[in-house]
Amino acid sequence: MEVNALNVIIVMVACAVTAYLSHMGMAVFHDGIRPVIPEYIEGRMHRTEMTTVAFGLSVGFIASVGIGNALATNLLNPWLLFLATDIIGIASPKKWLAPILGGLYGLLCLTGIGGINMVLTGLPVDLIGGMGEVGNYVVTGFAIFPVIAIIMQFGFKTGAITAVIVLVFRFLGPSFTPISGDAWTMMVGVIALVVLCVAKDAKNGKKESDADNLNIFSERVARIRKNLPFLMASGALIALACSVHIFAGSDVSMFDLSKAYAMGDTAEASVLIRTVATNEFMRGLSFIPLIATTAVTTGVYGVAGFTFVYVAGYLSPNPIIAAVLGAVIILVEVMLLGLIGKFLGKFPTMRDASDNIRSSMNTCVEFALLIGSIAACATMGASTTAGAAGGFILGGMVYLINEMTGRKIMRMAIGPVAAIATGIILNLTYLIGLTPLI
Amino acid sequence: MIAMRIAIGGMLKNEMQQAILKADPTAETIITTDMGAVPMLRNGQVDYYFGACESGGGAAISILIGMIGYSKCCTVCKTGGRPKKEEIKKYVAEGKICFGMAVSNIDETVSMLIEVLKAQ
Numbered sequence: 279m280e281v282n283a284l285n286v287i288i289v290m291v292a293c294a295v296t297a298y299l300s301h302m303g304m305a306v307f308h309d310g311i312r313p314v315i316p317e318y319i320e321g322r323m324h325r326t327e328m329t330t331v332a333f334g335l336s337v338g339f340i341a342s343v344g345i346g347n348a349l350a351t352n353l354l355n356p357w358l359l360f361l362a363t364d365i366i367g368i369a370s371p372k373k374w375l376a377p378i379l380g381g382l383y384g385l386l387c388l389t390g391i392g393g394i395n396m397v398l399t400g401l402p403v404d405l406i407g408g409m410g411e412v413g414n415y416v417v418t419g420f421a422i423f424p425v426i427a428i429i430m431q432f433g434f435k436t437g438a439i440t441a442v443i444v445l446v447f448r449f450l451g452p453s454f455t456p457i458s459g460d461a462w463t464m465m466v467g468v469i470a471l472v473v474l475c476v477a478k479d480a481k482n483g484k485k486e487s488d489a490d491n492l493n494i495f496s497e498r499v500a501r502i503r504k505n506l507p508f509l510m511a512s513g514a515l516i517a518l519a520c521s522v523h524i525f526a527g528s529d530v531s532m533f534d535l536s537k538a539y540a541m542g543d544t545a546e547a548s549v550l551i552r553t554v555a556t557n558e559f560m561r562g563l564s565f566i567p568l569i570a571t572t573a574v575t576t577g578v579y580g581v582a583g584f585t586f587v588y589v590a591g592y593l594s595p596n597p598i599i600a601a602v603l604g605a606v607i608i609l610v611e612v613m614l615l616g617l618i619g620k621f622l623g624k625f626p627t628m629r630d631a632s633d634n635i636r637s638s639m640n641t642c643v644e645f646a647l648l649i650g651s652i653a654a655c656a657t658m659g660a661s662t663t664a665g666a667a668g669g670f671i672l673g674g675m676v677y678l679i680n681e682m683t684g685r686k687i688m689r690m691a692i693g694p695v696a697a698i699a700t701g702i703i704l705n706l707t708y709l710i711g712l713t714p715l716i
Numbered sequence: 717m718i719a720m721r722i723a724i725g726g727m728l729k730n731e732m733q734q735a736i737l738k739a740d741p742t743a744e745t746i747i748t749t750d751m752g753a754v755p756m757l758r759n760g761q762v763d764y765y766f767g768a769c770e771s772g773g774g775a776a777i778s779i780l781i782g783m784i785g786y787s788k789c790c791t792v793c794k795t796g797g798r799p800k801k802e803e804i805k806k807y808v809a810e811g812k813i814c815f816g817m818a819v820s821n822i823d824e825t826v827s828m829l830i831e832v833l834k835a836q
Binding site: 308309310311312313314316317322323331334335336337338339341342430568571572575576623629630633634636637640641684685686687688689690 | 725726727728729730748749750751752769770771772773774775776777778779781782783786791794795796797798816818819820821824
């Protein structure tokens with residue numbers, strides 16, 4: 279992640295705009311802060327009280343997923359930047375102060391993460407090289423999510439049958455098509471999930487729902503439309519940050535993007551980026567119900583919209599196209615918002631599936647990250663006399679201590695954090711002569 | 717005593733249901749969605765709503781805050797934190813009926829929450 283004038287400006291302006299959006303109650307990143315904002319606007323809550331809520335909901339995310347994964351990937355992420363700008367915007371007592379503080383925070387993140395990463399790169403026991411293994415299984419792990427979602431929603435038997443079918447395609451598919459095993463896994467799984475959902479809906483008939491409730495929120499949708507210029511600016515800036523390779527949108531993409539950017543401008547890198555973009559798109563789809571319903575019921579949008587601006591940023595051939603696409607995507611999303619809200623109100627099963635899909639995506643990525651991180655610990659250990667088992671025990675202890683003390687660090691972040699900790703510990707023990715390099 | 721009726725929404729619903737039944741085998745649980753739980757709470761079909769998400773205040777209860785009201789909703793365990801019995805007692809005494817919690821701490825939170833609700 280290069281700290282040059284252009285990157286500094288992009289990050290500072292992006293953070294300034296998102297802090298302003300949050301201050302004005304136009305958009306926030308955290309889905310949980312969205313419903314609290316009308317409480318403030320309609321006078322049932324003070325700004326200080328709202329700040330406490332925002333801080334409490336986000337601080338754990340910023341500290342673990344935000345900082346931990348930014349260090350592991352050397353890329354900025356929305357948890358680090360936008361959860362903080364949510365808080366900064368809400369806490370700012372004055373309208374003009376929010377963008378200034380937001381911009382300064384962006385500067386701090388870019389230089390801080392870049393600086394710490396530079397220090398880590400220079401360590402005698404190779405920490406950054408080892409960290410490359412953290413994301414090894416994320417793409418494959420993510421591809422399992424439809425099967426896990428099916429088990430959650432339809433039980434063990436249906437899930438086990440789907441798993442067998444998916445595995446057959448995974449191993450046979452690549453032999454007669456140019457499509458990769460991971461792509462087959464996900465494609466067959468997603469099709470199975472959709473078929474099962476539709477079949478269930480057809481059997482149950484149309485259920486009673488709260489559809490009419492959503493229609494009364496047209497006033498809220500109008501509020502979001504009124505804020506469109508600002509929301510589009512935010513979308514453009516975020517897509518821009520993605521396209522200059524300093525920002526990754528989610529845990530699904532960040533590890534492989536980091537790897538792809540390190541490869542430079544090669545064919546292999548562009549294949550990997552396309553895979554990442556596909557996965558990010560799938561993740562975006564699963565978040566539509568959550569973001570759309572919270573937006574329609576509160577009148578507060580997301581700073582990155584439905585997160586499709588990330589995909590545009592990764593795939594755009596140049597930053598200008600990325601920025602234009604980012605703005606257009608937000609425009610289209612907001613225009614469709616009322617329709618999506620009505621649709622989701624009519625089909626509650628879609629929301630049910632969406633809850634399960636998001637749970638299973640998390641479960642799969644957490645698992646893949648943990649396994650990859652432990653492999654990274656072992657690799658770092660193996661480069662010293664501590665050995666692979668020595669690395670394993672260091673990483674394992676960090677993980678288990680976190681488990682036993684109420685998971686202060688989120689599951690999504692504990693793997694990379696454990697790997698970074700292992701690397702630092704091994705460097706310290708190297709310095710005192712306990713674990714020389716081999 | 718009448719069995720507690722609890723609607724479950726949010727993430728990891730199966731795990732939530734198991735945690736509730738472990739804490740109180742007599743409880744009646746209904747797996748639904750946040751939006752599906754709204755009419756159930758309104759017409760008294762269920763007494764409480766439990767939901768989990770990454771932060772404990774997002775996907776778990778955000779729709780409930782919008783549709784049932786902020787005064788009925790609370791987050792009993794946030795990310796990186798642990799549930800506090802005194803805090804839960806205070807929330808329950810205030811009449812909160814929709815409880816959001818961090819997905820990483822479902823077990824501990826649910827057993828404490830059920831204990832407090834039962835003591836009521």
